[in-house]
Structures are given as structure tokens and as C-alpha cells.
């Protein structure tokens with residue numbers, strides 16, 4: 001299990017290695033030049049994109065349904081599920097997270113019971 005504060009969106013699929021493969025020779029040379037000079041351009045692009053992802057869209061607590069304040073220290077994000085099918089849930093507070101985990105436990109327990117009854 002992994003806890004994270006509001007950062008990126010998961011399941012967007014493209015890794016840095018793949019991203020590099022998409023670039024043509026000219027773009028790679030530009031990137032190499034930028035990195036040699038401290039990666040200022042790349043840094044700016046990454047920061048911009050992170051800001052974009054963090055500012056939208058609005059998120060709601062998976063426990064109580066209240067709107068999430070990304071800057072609040074009590075906000076928690078849970079990433080769960082198998083590695084190829086990660087799901088993400090955000091919570092306004094610890095007790096909402098715990099409530100969600102208990103619900104998940106009950107759900108899993110029920111699924112197990114259904115399987116055993118067959």
C-alpha cells in the first residue's frame with residue numbers, strides 16, 4: 001500500500017523511456033543541449049505540467065464527499081489495486097480514509113464469501 005499527497009494522475013500510461021522514443025533526432029539534440037545547461041527549459045515544462053495537473057479538476061473525498069483542499073495537510077491520497085490497474089482515492093482526513101478501508105475490507109470479505117458459496 002502506498003500513501004501519497006495529491007500529485008499526479010495515474011494510469012496515463014506513458015513512461016519517460018517511451019517519451020524519449022517518441023522524440024526525433026532534432027528534439028533529442030535540443031533536450032541534450034538543455035540538460036547540459038542545467039535543464040532549465042525542461043524544468044519549466046515539468047513544473048508547468050505538474051501545476052496544471054494539481055489545479056484541476058476538483059476532487060472530492062471518497063469517504064464523505066466533501067470537496068478536497070489539495071493544500072490541506074490532512075488531505076490524503078490512497079493508491080490501491082493491482083500494479084496494472086491502479087486506482088486512486090483522495091480523502092479530506094484520516095478518518096475518511098479509515099472508513100473507506102473498512103468498506104473495502106467488507107466488500108472484499110463479501111466477495112470471498114460469494115466465491116466460497118459457489
Ligand SMILES: [Zn+2]
Pocket residue numbers: 061062063064065066091092093096
Ligand atoms: Zn472526507
